[in-house]
Structures are given as structure tokens and as C-alpha cells.
Amino acid sequence: MKEHSAHVTEVAEGVHAYVQPDxxxxxxxxxxxxxxxxxxxxxxxxxxxxxxxxxxxxxxxxPRPPHALVNTHFHGDHTYGNFLFPEALTIGHxxxxxxxxxxxxxxxxxxxxxxxxxxxxxxxxxxxxDRMTLHVGDFVRAELLHIGPAAxxxxxxxxxxxxxxxxxxxxxxxxxxxPFCVMGSVAGSLRALQRLRNLGPTTIVPGHGPVGGPEIxxxxxxxxxxxxxxxxxxxxxxxxxxxxxxxxxxxxxADLLDAERLLPNLHRGYAEERGLPEGTPLDIGALFEExxxxxxxxxxxxx
Numbered sequence: 001m002k003e004h005s006a007h008v009t010e011v012a013e014g015v016h017a018y019v020q021p022d023x024x025x026x027x028x029x030x031x032x033x034x035x036x037x038x039x040x041x042x043x044x045x046x047x048x049x050x051x052x053x054x055x056x057x058x059x060x061x062x063p064r065p066p067h068a069l070v071n072t073h074f075h076g077d078h079t080y081g082n083f084l085f086p087e088a089l090t091i092g093h094x095x096x097x098x099x100x101x102x103x104x105x106x107x108x109x110x111x112x113x114x115x116x117x118x119x120x121x122x123x124x125x126x127x128x129x130d131r132m133t134l135h136v137g138d139f140v141r142a143e144l145l146h147i148g149p150a151a152x153x154x155x156x157x158x159x160x161x162x163x164x165x166x167x168x169x170x171x172x173x174x175x176x177x178x179p180f181c182v183m184g185s186v187a188g189s190l191r192a193l194q195r196l197r198n199l200g201p202t203t204i205v206p207g208h209g210p211v212g213g214p215e216i217x218x219x220x221x222x223x224x225x226x227x228x229x230x231x232x233x234x235x236x237x238x239x240x241x242x243x244x245x246x247x248x249x250x251x252x253x254a255d256l257l258d259a260e261r262l263l264p265n266l267h268r269g270y271a272e273e274r275g276l277p278e279g280t281p282l283d284i285g286a287l288f289e290e291x292x293x294x295x296x297x298x299x300x301x302x303x
Contacts, residue, residue: 006050008032008057011203011211012164014140018057020045023177023208024257026107026114026303028077030054031159031168031205034062035137041066041088042159042168042205044081046107046303048117051081068134070144071124072170072207073153074099076107077303082122091132092124093146095155100124110288111301139163147172150185150279151192152207160199167201175209175216178256179223182264182287185278186228193221209257223253227262231269241266245294260295263287 018030031042039062069088100123152171159168234244
């Protein structure tokens with residue numbers, strides 16, 4: 001991995017966004033919160049090499065390794081690097097601990113040609129149900145908020161810094177990247193975005209893509225309402241998600257990265273139209289293969 005493939009931006013005093021362009025599959029963002037002496041990490045990275053780069057970046061911001069690490073959800077691009085921060089107490093929603101262990105190296109198996117490194121699965125050691133407050137020194141207070149029951153996934157945690165107006169959304173929101181809710185809920189994602197908006201953030205660090213403001217929430221909401229409407233019409237017409245995806249003009253969403261996610265998102269929308277509970281597990285392996293067929297090739301992972 002090239003050194004310039006990630007950059008650190010201070011978005012508020014002591015609050016740093018670690019951004020991995022271009023934000024596509026497995027190229028997630030992270031965060032470092034520090035008082036100059038101690039630090040807390042928000043998420044890690046997908047591969048051993050990328051996580052080691054993140055560790056070096058964190059050590060440039062504080063003299064000691066992070067003493068705590070928050071996982072926003074269980075997906076491997078946010079958790080595979082946990083094991084490279086042994087000094088940190090790893091924190092996540094109670095479902096995150098279970099799901100990290102259950103998923104194992106499943107994400108790595110989807111892209112066998114990526115150099116993942118010698119990853120050791122390390123689930124959160126401290127878990128919570130609804131919310132938790134984490135302090136970094138005297139002036140950074142992080143509210144860990146479970147946003148559920150299902151949105152991007154079923155274990156989403158947002159990291160909210162009320163004094164700084166900074167919100168780390170995890171994959172509840174993305175910027176310039178197609179939202180992805182096949183493991184969660186379309187309707188739940190829309191409720192989640194409203195809950196995040198109600199916090200009143202001025203700066204948003206999305207799970208993927210550049211740092212921005214509340215307009216990121218608006219863009220994600222518009223896409224998801226579009227998907228929800230398509231699924232409602234398609235299900236009523238008896239058209240399969242694949243047939244609908246192939247017949248759909250992406251319009252204003254054609255330029256989003258990973259536009260092939262439309263197909264699995266439609267599957268989730270159809271499941272909700274059939275009355276399945278939000279977050280009901282779908283066959284992700286089968287949907288990934290169907291998405292590859294729809295896309296004409298396997299989705300590209302540049303991790």
C-alpha cells in the first residue's frame with residue numbers, strides 16, 4: 001500500500017479523520033481522538049498492511065498507542081485490524097462481538113486475490129446495548145450510540161462528539177459511495193439517518209468517502225428513498241430484483257462508486273415489502289455472486 005493512499009485531517013481540536021480514498025469496497029475511514037497524550041481509535045482497516053499504516057498515523061498524533069478502540073460495526077474493513085492494537089480495549093455493540101466471531105474471514109474470502117496479511121480475528125472485549133460515554137482527556141467526550149435495530153447492519157454504532165459537532169457514522173452514511181444495507185434495512189436506514197440528523201452534527205466523517213457536512217445524510221436519504229420506491233413498484237409488478245436492476249436507469253446515482261450495490265439493496269427492499277422483519281438474514285454469498293453477474297464482473301476491491 002502506498003503511503004499517500006490514506007490521509008489524516010484534523011476536523012476539530014483533537015479529532016482526526018483517517019480517510020482512505022477512494023472509499024470503494026473495503027476502503028473505509030477511521031478516526032483518532034486525542035488530547036495529545038492519550039488517544040482513542042474509531043475503527044481499523046481491512047488488511048494487515050493498511051492497519052499498520054493506521055497505527056503509524058495514530059502514533060504520530062499521540063506518543064502512546066490508542067488505549068481504546070471503538071468498532072462501528074462488524075464488517076472486516078472496520079475490524080480486521082483490531083489485532084494490531086493490543087494495547088487498546090476494544091469496544092462495540094454486544095451484537096458486534098457476536099458477529100465479528102461468526103463472520104470470521106468471510107470478507108477476505110470474497111476477494112481471494114487481495115493481500116490481506118496474517119489477520120487475527122479480535123472481537124470487541126467490552127460491549128454495550130444502547131449507549132456508552134467514552135472520555136479522552138478533559139475535552140473530548142464521545143457518545144457511542146447504537147442505531148438499530150437494523151440499518152447498514154444490525155449492530156451499527158455511531159460515535160457522536162457533541163462539543164465538537166463531529167459525527168463518525170460508520171457505514172450508516174457514505175459520501176460519493178453507494179449506500180449498502182443488504183445486511184440491515186432500507187426503512188431502518190432511513191430512520192437511522194433521521195436520528196443522526198437530529199443530533200445536529202456540523203461535520204460528518206462517513207464510513208467511506210470524503211469528510212463533509214449534513215448534506216451527506218441528505219444524499220444517502222435520497223438514494224435510499226429511491227431504492228425503497230423501486231422495490232415497492234417491482235414487488236407489486238412481480239418483477240425480480242435482478243430484472244428490475246437491469247431495467248433501471250441509475251440516473252443521478254450512476255456516478256456513485258460501487259453502483260452495483262443497487263441489486264442487493266433491492267433484495268433487501270423486496271424482503272421488507274414481503275413483510276420480513278428488518279435485518280432478517282439473507283444469503284449474502286448468493287447475492288454477491290448475483291451482483292457480480294449483474295455487474296459483469298466481480299466488484300473491485302482495492303484494499
